Amino acid sequence: MESFKFIRANDPRGAITSMTGGGAKIIAGGTNLVDLMKLNIERPAQLIDINGLKMQTIETLPNGTIKIGALVKNSDLAYHPLIMKNFPVLSEALLSGASAQLRNMATVGGNLLQRTRCPYFYDTAAPCNKRVPGSGCSAIDGYNRNNAVLGTSKYCIATHPSDMCVAMAALGAVIHVQGPAGPREIPFADFHLLPAQTPQYETTLKHDELITSVDIPPIPYAIRSHYLKVRDRASYEFALASAAVILDINGGRIKDARIALGGVGTKPWRSKLAEKVLTGAAANEQSYRTAAEAALSEAKPYKHNAFKIELAKRTLVHALTTVGGMS
Amino acid sequence: MDENHDPPIEDESSSSSSGTSRRGFLTQVAVAGAGLTLAPLLTGAQEIILETPPAQPQTSMVILTVNGQKHTLNMDERTTLLDALRENLAMPGTKKGCDHGQCGACTVLVNGRRINSCLTFAAMHQGDEITTIEGLAKGDELHPMQAAFLKHDAFQCGYCTPGQICSAVGLINEGHAKTDADIRELMSGNICRCGAYQNIVEAIKEVKNV
Numbered sequence: 229m230e231s232f233k234f235i236r237a238n239d240p241r242g243a244i245t246s247m248t249g250g251g252a253k254i255i256a257g258g259t260n261l262v263d264l265m266k267l268n269i270e271r272p273a274q275l276i277d278i279n280g281l282k283m284q285t286i287e288t289l290p291n292g293t294i295k296i297g298a299l300v301k302n303s304d305l306a307y308h309p310l311i312m313k314n315f316p317v318l319s320e321a322l323l324s325g326a327s328a329q330l331r332n333m334a335t336v337g338g339n340l341l342q343r344t345r346c347p348y349f350y351d352t353a354a355p356c357n358k359r360v361p362g363s364g365c366s367a368i369d370g371y372n373r374n375n376a377v378l379g380t381s382k383y384c385i386a387t388h389p390s391d392m393c394v395a396m397a398a399l400g401a402v403i404h405v406q407g408p409a410g411p412r413e414i415p416f417a418d419f420h421l422l423p424a425q426t427p428q429y430e431t432t433l434k435h436d437e438l439i440t441s442v443d444i445p446p447i448p449y450a451i452r453s454h455y456l457k458v459r460d461r462a463s464y465e466f467a468l469a470s471a472a473v474i475l476d477i478n479g480g481r482i483k484d485a486r487i488a489l490g491g492v493g494t495k496p497w498r499s500k501l502a503e504k505v506l507t508g509a510a511a512n513e514q515s516y517r518t519a520a521e522a523a524l525s526e527a528k529p530y531k532h533n534a535f536k537i538e539l540a541k542r543t544l545v546h547a548l549t550t551v552g553g554m555s
Numbered sequence: 556m557d558e559n560h561d562p563p564i565e566d567e568s569s570s571s572s573s574g575t576s577r578r579g580f581l582t583q584v585a586v587a588g589a590g591l592t593l594a595p596l597l598t599g600a601q602e603i604i605l606e607t608p609p610a611q612p613q614t615s616m617v618i619l620t621v622n623g624q625k626h627t628l629n630m631d632e633r634t635t636l637l638d639a640l641r642e643n644l645a646m647p648g649t650k651k652g653c654d655h656g657q658c659g660a661c662t663v664l665v666n667g668r669r670i671n672s673c674l675t676f677a678a679m680h681q682g683d684e685i686t687t688i689e690g691l692a693k694g695d696e697l698h699p700m701q702a703a704f705l706k707h708d709a710f711q712c713g714y715c716t717p718g719q720i721c722s723a724v725g726l727i728n729e730g731h732a733k734t735d736a737d738i739r740e741l742m743s744g745n746i747c748r749c750g751a752y753q754n755i756v757e758a759i760k761e762v763k764n765v
Binding site for chain 1: 611612613615631632633635654655656659662668669670671673674675676678679722725726729731739740741742743744745
């Protein structure tokens with residue numbers, strides 16, 4: 229690991245000021261960043277510890293929005309009574325990720341910036357456009373079983389690894405950030421970038437902006453929601469495919485649907501195509517299958533990951549069936 | 556510098572498109588005194604961030620409270636909590652397994668909550684109450700979880716055991732495990748290559764049900 233200057237931020241302003249010169253990284257939980265620093269994939273000149281900032285609370289705003297401080301731990305969010313009751317999809321997504329120890333460390337803000345687990349991103353001997361722009365993509369013609377089938381480009385097919393973000397995408401969360409010019413809001417769908425020609429840029433967060441909170445707007449029908457994750461082993465593993473499903477069903481008809489997929493996309497994959505199929509449709513298996521076909525209609529398979537397309541469809545149908553059967 | 560990006564030492568032909576030889580480049584680095592990455596110059600590719608790490612290791616004074624005792628340590632900023640415990644404080648009970656947060660051998664309790672000590676810097680834990688396997692027993696009286704692991708033969712080689720026990724204590728503190736399946740799920744961050752899982756579950760059940 230390369231040397232860095234360790235800075236303890238006392239307030240958001242101080243953290244932002246420390247970031248303005250570039251080459252600095254914020255550290256919160258550290259579960260992803262420390263690992264990447266050990267591997268010399270991340271080499272910040274300055275490390276800014278923000279754990280002393282007051283961003284650890286979960287509160288309900290007068291309009292019903294739930295404001296989650298950026299430093300709230302994954303475990304605290306997952307087990308919060310408000311989240312478990314109103315947004316089971318989020319609680320389940322969080323608890324399906326990593327291990328109990330890691331969930332006790334990892335923060336909501338950090339999870340938004342979690343980096344891919346593509347093996348070539350980790351292998352500093354291999355070309356990787358995300359790690360060294362312009363060096364090439366080793367995954368496209370390499371071993372790509374775990375790589376993405378949605379949102380890929382000829383420069384990068386790395387999967388976005390987060391479970392939490394899939395639920396947040398379905399919930400239409402809003403990310404609040406603060407920069408030198410003041411605060412701004414970023415809708416979840418606009419936060420993560422597709423790789424396109426510049427896979428090194430993963431989000432629209434600027435280098436001197438600090439995530440302060442993630443807000444979930446009120447969605448009364450999200451009580452009927454579910455996150456289903458399919459993986460190579462039963463626990464402590466990244467998704468091969470996952471689905472976050474929120475359905476508003478009235479008299480056997482779907483009034484509104486929120487659908488997002490994980491493990492298959494280069495970013496947390498909200499599927500407007502599936503939502504369009506489901507909205508107004510009968511809440512039955514046929515609708516669910518049609519929606520799953522729509523969700524994966526733009527999927528592009530690579531040598532080892534074509535199975536993910538069918539797996540994601542079945543995962544989505546299963547999750548839809550589960551939520552459809554909820555009273 | 557990332558040695559994986561180095562070309563063979565003897566091969567002067569592997570110069571960058573800008574005509575910088577490896578030897579010349581190293582001189583530039585020495586002059587600049589900065590740890591720039593070699594790869595971008597050789598391939599013409601751009602780096603994501605301009606990185607200029609300090610040339611000298613940065614050290615600082617860190618006060619750690621471990622098992623109720625305060626320690627003032629002058630350490631390299633890069634020291635993980637795990638290395639601080641094992642190397643700086645000579646407390647080798649906490650084990651280094653994978654060092655990448657995948658095995659759980661390094662699990663300790665910070666303010667009563669279990670974490671992977673390998674994925675956090677010691678400097679981030681000033682003011683925290685850190686409990687390691689060495690701090691669980693009261694004198695000669697074992698912690699109930701330690702006693703239960705002995706009673707149920709919940710280990711074979713023992714290397715993962717300090718992490719398993721700290722993790723199990725954290726699991727009880729958290730209070731979310733109701734069933735055997737819950738225990739298994741919530742202990743999935745601790746790998747045991749000897750496969751003592753069945754007995755680990757039995758040990759945890761005994762303490763949970765007291």
